[in-house]
Amino acid sequence: MGKTSGAARDAAEPGLRSSPRGGINAAARDGTTLILLFILFVLPLVVLLVSSLASVWTFPRLLPESLSGRTYMYAVSQGREIFASLLSSAGYSLLTVAAVFFMTLLPARALARWDFPGKHLLDALLLVPVLLPAMTFSMGIHVIFIRTGVSDTLAGIVLVLSIYSYPYMLRALISAYMRISEQYSVTARNLGGGFFYTLLHVEVPMLLPGIAAGASVVFLVAFGEYFLVFLIGGGAVDSYTGYLFPFLQGSDHQTASLLTLIFLFVPLLLFFLMEWTTSSIYRKRGLEA
Amino acid sequence: MIRTRTGSLILHLMPILIPFAALFMTGIIITVLQSFGIGFALPEGTGFLSAYREVFQSPFFLASVRHSLWIGLVSASVSVMTGMFLALLIWNTTSRVKKYSVVYKIPLILPHITVAFIVIIIFSQSGLLASLAYQAGLLSEPADFPNLFYNKTGTGIILSYIWKEVPFATLMVLSVLQKLDIRYIQTGTMLGAGFFRKFRHLILPHIAPAVHTTFIILFLYSFGAFDIPFLVGESSPRMLSITVFNLYFRAQLSSRPQAMAILTMMFLFSMIFITLYTRAVTAVNPKARRI
Numbered sequence: 001m002g003k004t005s006g007a008a009r010d011a012a013e014p015g016l017r018s019s020p021r022g023g024i025n026a027a028a029r030d031g032t033t034l035i036l037l038f039i040l041f042v043l044p045l046v047v048l049l050v051s052s053l054a055s056v057w058t059f060p061r062l063l064p065e066s067l068s069g070r071t072y073m074y075a076v077s078q079g080r081e082i083f084a085s086l087l088s089s090a091g092y093s094l095l096t097v098a099a100v101f102f103m104t105l106l107p108a109r110a111l112a113r114w115d116f117p118g119k120h121l122l123d124a125l126l127l128v129p130v131l132l133p134a135m136t137f138s139m140g141i142h143v144i145f146i147r148t149g150v151s152d153t154l155a156g157i158v159l160v161l162s163i164y165s166y167p168y169m170l171r172a173l174i175s176a177y178m179r180i181s182e183q184y185s186v187t188a189r190n191l192g193g194g195f196f197y198t199l200l201h202v203e204v205p206m207l208l209p210g211i212a213a214g215a216s217v218v219f220l221v222a223f224g225e226y227f228l229v230f231l232i233g234g235g236a237v238d239s240y241t242g243y244l245f246p247f248l249q250g251s252d253h254q255t256a257s258l259l260t261l262i263f264l265f266v267p268l269l270l271f272f273l274m275e276w277t278t279s280s281i282y283r284k285r286g287l288e289a
Numbered sequence: 290m291i292r293t294r295t296g297s298l299i300l301h302l303m304p305i306l307i308p309f310a311a312l313f314m315t316g317i318i319i320t321v322l323q324s325f326g327i328g329f330a331l332p333e334g335t336g337f338l339s340a341y342r343e344v345f346q347s348p349f350f351l352a353s354v355r356h357s358l359w360i361g362l363v364s365a366s367v368s369v370m371t372g373m374f375l376a377l378l379i380w381n382t383t384s385r386v387k388k389y390s391v392v393y394k395i396p397l398i399l400p401h402i403t404v405a406f407i408v409i410i411i412f413s414q415s416g417l418l419a420s421l422a423y424q425a426g427l428l429s430e431p432a433d434f435p436n437l438f439y440n441k442t443g444t445g446i447i448l449s450y451i452w453k454e455v456p457f458a459t460l461m462v463l464s465v466l467q468k469l470d471i472r473y474i475q476t477g478t479m480l481g482a483g484f485f486r487k488f489r490h491l492i493l494p495h496i497a498p499a500v501h502t503t504f505i506i507l508f509l510y511s512f513g514a515f516d517i518p519f520l521v522g523e524s525s526p527r528m529l530s531i532t533v534f535n536l537y538f539r540a541q542l543s544s545r546p547q548a549m550a551i552l553t554m555m556f557l558f559s560m561i562f563i564t565l566y567t568r569a570v571t572a573v574n575p576k577a578r579r580i
Contacts, residue, residue, distance in 0.1 A: 030386040033378045041395045041456070044407050047417060051410065059415035059431050060423035103304050110301035114294075126305060129313055131506060131563060133513020135530055136556040139537065139549065140316030143323070163312045166305070224400030227515040241400055248406040248520055257410070260403045267398045 045261070052258035071258040081243065082262065088238035090266055092154060092229075093222035096161040097215045100169045103162060104214075108173030109203070113182060130167040134228060138164070142231055152236035160232045165221040169214035176210025177203075205285065212278050220267060240266075317556060324549035329542070340546035350551070352526040360443045360528065361512030364450035369504050371451070372458020373496070377488075379459070380466045397456045401516040405449040409521070412437050412448055439523050446518055446528070450511045458503050465499045466492070501570050509559050529555060 051057055052071050054064030075082060111123060129137065141160055145151035150159065184206065188198040204211070226241040233239060240263060247256040322328060325337050336342075344350050379390045396404060411417045419434035428434055438445035469492070477487045515530040527535070529551060537548035 026383050029378075030382045033382050034386055034389055036378070037375070037390055037393050041392045044411065044452075045395065047411065048407065060420040062417075062420055062424055103308060105304070106301040107305040110298055114298060116298055122302075126309065128560075128563075129309075131509050132559050133509060133530065133552075133555055135513060135515060135533060136320060136552045136559070137313050137316035139533075139552060140319035140323075141312055143319050143328075144312070144315060159308070159312060163308060163316075166308075170305070220398060224398075225516075226400065226402050227519070241402060245402060245520070248402055249522070253410055256406055260399070260406060263400065263403060264395075264398060 045264075048257040048261055051254055052261060054254055057254065071255045074255055075258055075262070082240075082259070085238040085240045085243040086262070086266055089223055089240040090270075092157050092161065092237065092239075093219050095154070095158045096165065096222040097169075097218050099158055099162045100166045100218050101211065101215070103166050104170040104173055105199075105204075108170055108177055109199075111170075112174045112177035126170060127167050129163055130165070134164055138228055138231060145232060151232060152234040154237055156232045157229055157237055160228050161222045161225060164225070164228060165218045168217040168221065169211075172210045172214030172217070173207065176207045176213075179210075180206045205281070208278055208281065212274055216271065216274070219270065223267060320549050320552050320556070324546055324553045326546045329546060340550040343544075344547050344550050344554075349526065349532065353529050353532045356441075356443060356526040357512050357529040360446055360450070361508045361510075364447045364454060364511040365504055365508035367447075368451050368454035368507055369458050369500060371455045372460075372503070373462050373500060375455065375459045376462035376466055376496075377492070379463060393456050393459050395456070396453050397460070399453070401449070401453060401514070402520045404453045405446075405517045405520040408445060408449040408452060409438065412445060438521055441526065443518075443523065443528075445521055446523070449517045449521070450507075453517075454507050454511070458500075458507065461499045461503045462496050465496050469495050497570075501566070505563060505566055509562065513555055513559070 050064065053067050053069075055066050055068035055070055057064035107126075111119065138160055141163070142151065145156045145160075150156040180203070184202055185198050188202045189195075193202065224241065226239075226245065229237070229239045230242060230245075233242070235242065244256075244259050244263065247259055250256065319328070324340055326340060375393060379387065379393070382390060399407075409416065413419070414431040414434045414436055416434075419428070419431055422428050422434060435444075437448065473491050474487060477491055482490070513530055515534065518528040518531050519534070533548045533551050533555075536544045536551070
């Protein structure tokens, strides 16, 4: 595969009008694109921030009548509950990431490296849980869980979220496996490394970018899911989406705005942590991320 | 240790095949069985297909189907188009600016229920846009602003899906655009091709498979998902997911098979949709097969 190096790619700006003459044009294009993106995706967050700072903000005011720290005081007074539900959500989401990783590592290895009859069908079939409306299988799973006593438990939530989100990890791992040469594993085995040793010490480190990509999507899906957690957890397991829901439905938009902003904070924190760990692992091993 | 190839393959696939069969397939089988009334203590004389009969006799069912299809179709189409447009814009920016363009991913982080909330504070009758229209002298009271949330077209739900789904479409298209060898475009430019010609003959064929996959995912998601319509809480017509929820949890026990019958039909519809759509795409362009 002829990979263009990063530097070469930066030098030749990818784009439709990639001629070198586009100086002012390019600046104008950059500017419009950024403004559009900020209006579409950042402005709503600014609205949330202003709303969280308002004492009240009603029609037809464009800005709140007055500012207050009311919602923040409330969040602090409810700190324990907010923190507990965030922690619980982060906990089952991380467990889901781990479960999904173990479910898909070896299957991805097989699907990426070997050809076997029925491979395409299996490939397509394993993608189905992400395409189907989640209700179609989760209501049945709910029945199984009630019969087996897994309903209303952490394990139940992790299982149902894993079934719902593993295709993202499987996809990421398959393409990560396709990017690394099988020769590394063969060499490691020839040098006397066992199967699991090779898997853990040779393959997994090279798969890290793919794992990180898959893990972020799975985490986000699990962390933001309301229905499945509500159906299988039945309120017995705390979740931030469950905590948040009545606020979002209620009339106190100011508090709901703040609680939504708090939601954003956890994934962002985890992403920075992950960026930092993967890059430091790579640096330690002298690999280029 | 099993040394044969087949044995090794089976061992490799076990970790996914076991949960897939035990939870996913069994889940669907239970849904189907319950739709036939199996597993419930139903009154004597209820037939095998009575749940289906009752569903079709209900005046709300067809309205519900139409409503879900409409919302799925509109939100997926608009999201895919907009996502394609934004991906092209971002792809065309210089690297100096590109790092700031990641802000488009914000709605990907936010859960669906909060997205619906954000759309409510902006687009409701007493929301920010209504205030803006008032200040501009376009209306004198909230009721003058169109009611987007409790109308028949489900505009509020559609807007929520669009804001959540556009970044997904952008991400999908952008990731294949970045793999497009830029020399094709340069050659096109050198040979005098204009924007539309390059788009039609170079870019579109390249991104088409990603666009189709994205459309399938987004259409089926907005068609059958629960979170956003549940938060918005519209009354009539209801989306199928809400109808199912109400039949299963809020009505008497004997209407549970009806909920499962609707889910079974949603499952069949989704499978048929995936198959037909993939076929249609393959028929037009054999290279775009992979989903």
